[in-house]
Amino acid sequence: MxxxxxxxxxxxxxxxxxxxxxxxxxxxxxxxxxxxxxxxxxxxxxxxxxxxxxxxxxxxxxxxxxxxxxxxxxxxxxxxxxxxxxxxxxxxxxxxxxxxxxxxxxxxxxxxxxxxxxxxxxxxxxxxxxxxxxKARGGMVALDCGARRARALLAAVGERHLGIAADNSPGQVVVSGPHAELEHLSRVAGAFGVSATRLRVPHPFHNxxxxxxxxxxxxxxxxxxxxxxxxxxxxxxxxxxxxxxxxxxxxxxxxxxxxxxxxxxxxxxxxxxxxxxxxxxxxxxxxxxxxxxxxxxxxxxxxxxxxxxxxxxxxxxxxxxxxxxxx
Structure with a gap:
């Protein structure tokens, strides 16, 4: 076949x-x-x-x-x-x-x-x-980790308007939300050795x-x-x-x-x-x-x-x- x-x-x-x-x-x-x-x-x-x-x-x-x-x-x-x-x-x-x-x-x-x-x-x-x-003001960040680790990072950050927007692969998850909360997430992710990349998108899609x-x-x-x-x-x-x-x-x-x-x-x-x-x-x-x-x-x-x-x-x-x- x-x-x-x-x-x-x-x-x-x-x-x-x-x-x-x-x-x-x-x-x-x-x-x-x-x-x-x-x-x-x-x-x-x-x-x-x-x-x-x-x-x-x-x-x-x-x-x-x-x-x-x-x-x-x-x-x-x-x-x-x-x-x-x-x-x-x-x-x-x-x-x-x-x-x-x-x-x-x-x-x-x-x-x-x-x-x-x-x-x-x-x-x-x-x-x-x-x-x-x-409410459409915000953006998205790609994390170089899987969904389980991404959820742990979100729990550690504690920002209530952030959410997993896309589970793309075993090594990439995208999070969306307001700009200030995404900046906080990026700093925390970096401290835990997870690369965070801001995406060039105009809104916090899938949130x-x-x-x-x-x-x-x-x-x-x-x-x-x-x-x-x-x-x-x-x-x-x-x-x-x-x-x-x-x-x-x-x-x-x-x-x-x-x-x-x-x-x-x-x-x-x-x-x-x-x-x-x-x-x-x-x-x-x-x-x-x-x-x-x-x-x-x-x-x-x-x-x-x-x-x-x-x-x-x-x-x-x-x-x-x-x-x-x-x-």
């Missing part, structure tokens, strides 16, 4: 300025998808997102996170959708889609749970809710402090109809496969406050036969986590950085060859 293939959809931080600048002229699907997203964004009264994905002189991750978070989130969303379409147009088909954090919404979009236009609208509605919320914001977003998002996905989706937020519209609704309403269980998710899909993971987005953050968690699986990140046609094609041929050998 051949190994199954999972597409990974990253969330916060998965942005490279001008990611598609060297591919747009060779791949019509890039230009077509960027145009479709720009049209959807324009109907919502926002500036187009394509310039930050086509120009290498576009603002950095840090600049967008601080000044234009909606543009950043639209860029992350669009980059993953474009990568998914590039892969599938070339015949690389996933057996399961697996998102991380915000990536759950992207996975649901390409699965057909709603249209591309509605996916764009969800991104904008979420950012509008966050922008209006005083109960956003409960009011999540409720407002959920109300605004009721205008978007949910359908059962046409492709198999494993949600790292729900901790199981998505079975119908009710599950899609739970992800939409809970993704700002519910923790991400990525470690459990990759272990489960591996147990279900997945032996290869391909990242639909830049940087390769998720494939590095998977490689460190599941020795022996094959991981591919075809868009680690701005890539020309030849490099992209070589990576694609490698994935296609493995699937052909397994078939």
């Amino acid at each position: 051949s190994a199954r293939l999972a597409f990974l959809f990253p969330g916060q931080g998965s942005y490279v300025p001008g990611l598609f600048g060297q591919l747009a002229g060779r791949c019509p699907v890039v230009a077509d998808t960027l145009s479709a997203v720009d049209a959807a964004v324009a109907r919502l009264g926002h500036e187009p997102v394509s310039p930050v994905l086509l120009s290498s002189g576009a603002p950095s991750l840090q600049q967008l996170a601080g000044a234009e978070p909606t543009t950043l989130h639209l860029a992350i969303f669009t980059a993953s959708v474009v990568t998914y379409r590039l892969l599938t147009e070339c015949g690389v088909r996933p057996d399961v889609l697996l998102g991380h954090s915000f990536g759950d919404l992207i996975a649901l979009t390409v699965s057909g749970a709603w249209s591309l236009d509605d996916g764009v609208r969800l991104v904008v509605l979420g950012d509008e809710a966050l922008r209006r919320s005083a 109960a402090v956003l409960a009011g914001t999540a409720k407002k977003f959920a109300t605004d998002a009721t205008v978007i109809a949910r359908r059962a996905p046409r492709l198999r989706v494993y949600s790292s937020i729900l901790g199981r496969y998505v079975t119908g519209p009710a599950d899609v609704d739970r992800i939409v309403t809970g993704h700002l406050t519910m923790p991400v269980r990525f470690l459990d998710a990759v272990r489960q899909v591996q147990a279900d036969g997945v032996g290869e993971f391909v990242e639909c987005g830049p940087k390769g953050t998720l494939t590095r986590l998977v490689a460190g968690t599941l020795p022996g699986v094959v991981v591919t990140a075809p868009l680690l950085r701005r890539t020309d046609w030849e490099t992209w094609s070589a990576g694609l041929r490698a994935v296609s060859a493995r699937k052909g050998a397994d078939a």
Whole structure:
């Protein structure tokens, strides 16, 4: 029996300025998808997102996170959708889609749970809710330790608004909360020999402090109809496969406050036969986590950085060859 293939959809931080600048002229699907997203964004009264994905002189991750978070989130969303379409147009088909954090919404979009236009609208509605919320001020810190040690550190710190936002791997947990409490946690973690890295994100995602914001977003998002996905989706937020519209609704309403269980998710899909993971987005953050968690699986990140046609094609041929050998 051949190994199954999972597409990974990253969330916060998965942005490279001008990611598609060297591919747009060779791949019509890039230009077509960027145009479709720009049209959807324009109907919502926002500036187009394509310039930050086509120009290498576009603002950095840090600049967008601080000044234009909606543009950043639209860029992350669009980059993953474009990568998914590039892969599938070339015949690389996933057996399961697996998102991380915000990536759950992207996975649901390409699965057909709603249209591309509605996916764009969800991104904008979420950012509008966050922008209006005083509770949305804060951030996230990655700790180089497992969940058990992270919980012990949180108990030692005693800050009531901190919480584990993502259990990513045996050696990485992300904590979210207010800035001052995260600074306290970082100092305590350092004293215990645990490295703490502030992430370039504009809000304390996956934290109960956003409960009011999540409720407002959920109300605004009721205008978007949910359908059962046409492709198999494993949600790292729900901790199981998505079975119908009710599950899609739970992800939409809970993704700002519910923790991400990525470690459990990759272990489960591996147990279900997945032996290869391909990242639909830049940087390769998720494939590095998977490689460190599941020795022996094959991981591919075809868009680690701005890539020309030849490099992209070589990576694609490698994935296609493995699937052909397994078939």
